Amino acid sequence: MINFNGNLTASNLVLSSNNRAFKYGDGIFETIKVENLDIRFLEDHYFRLMASMRMLRMEIPMEFTMDFIEQEIIKTVQCNNLNNARVRVSVYREDGGLYTPKSNKINFIIEASELNVKVKDSYVLDLFKDFYVYSGLLSTVKTTNKLVNVLASIYADENAVDNCILLNEKKQVVEVMNGTIFLVVGNTIKTPAITEGCVKGIIRKKIIEIITAHPVYTIEETQISPFEIQKADEVFITNTIIGVQPVTNYKKNIFETKVSKELALALANLV
Missing domain, CATH: 3.30.470.10 (Aminotransferase class 4, branched-chain amino acid transferase, N-terminal domain)
Structure with a gap:
């Protein structure tokens, strides 16, 4: 019904x-x-x-x-x-x-x-370069026009990966096909700024609030090059259904998941 x-x-x-x-x-x-x-x-x-x-x-x-x-x-x-x-x-x-x-x-x-929620122990990410997300204000809204996401999902399925990174017309990181992406570099956690064209995700907002209040980590909403992903200590994605999903593999990189799991627990404890 x-x-x-x-x-x-x-x-x-x-x-x-x-x-x-x-x-x-x-x-x-x-x-x-x-x-x-x-x-x-x-x-x-x-x-x-x-x-x-x-x-x-x-x-x-x-x-x-x-x-x-x-x-x-x-x-x-x-x-x-x-x-x-x-x-x-x-x-x-x-x-x-x-x-x-x-x-x-x-x-x-x-x-x-x-509701089917399962955080995967192994999670493989790839880069989708066939089409771009326009870095304008309209891209921050969840409209019913999601062709880039659909094509990225088909690419992911064809290439046996779990998710794909979407880029904007400047070839900078925007998000993944079903959520927000975060990079952990030391004690700094980075995520693409809204001006890059990413959706104003609810869990994105909550994770940023958690990091802002954290005594150790700092948050940066900024422009992120795809090359920075390979230099990160950790990578994780967020969305409403899964919460926080740690990324374990990207190209030849294998990532840690310690910070991701810590933030996932903090998110689960929010009321």
Whole structure:
């Protein structure tokens, strides 16, 4: 069962051929983790969703409060007989128009599936160089246009690696295909700055907060060359579902995982 505009319906919902998310990528989404019917970092997800809708000039319904979103997510999770779930909230402009929409009003879909979280002991990373992410502000929003990520995922599958690093048009590191990348160099932990085109990840934000408060480590949001990855002591990636995934292999490099595991534990203890 899925939630379509607040109504629970069969998961084989057929959308119109004029659906704007399908025709133009005119939509956004949030991937959310639910554990024991508790929505992890609900407030952060909610405010990112609202900021994204404003940026895309979507009309935010009056009822779209944080309480409303929470209730609709939990309703969807429960109707699928789940306590732990991977949830996707998709918001897209109503049908109609060509590039110029007929309306800025929105529809939403909430989907819930079984939560499958497994941090891998061995995790191999590669570099995807076929296409680039543009380092503009729009790239920081989770829109439904994710062609570079799709092609990077196909490349990863064809080359038997777990994930790929995405680059921007300046050939600098942006992120991985499903999350944020961090490099540990001594006591400094680096991650690409938002100006490089990376998504404003929720777990990215939380890890940066943890590092900022840490007595030993310092954080740098900066421009990162692909060559710096091979010089790092550790590399790890983050996303909403997995939390922190240490990287063990990149090209000929084998990385340590001590700092990654320490930060993963700190993240798990956040309320």
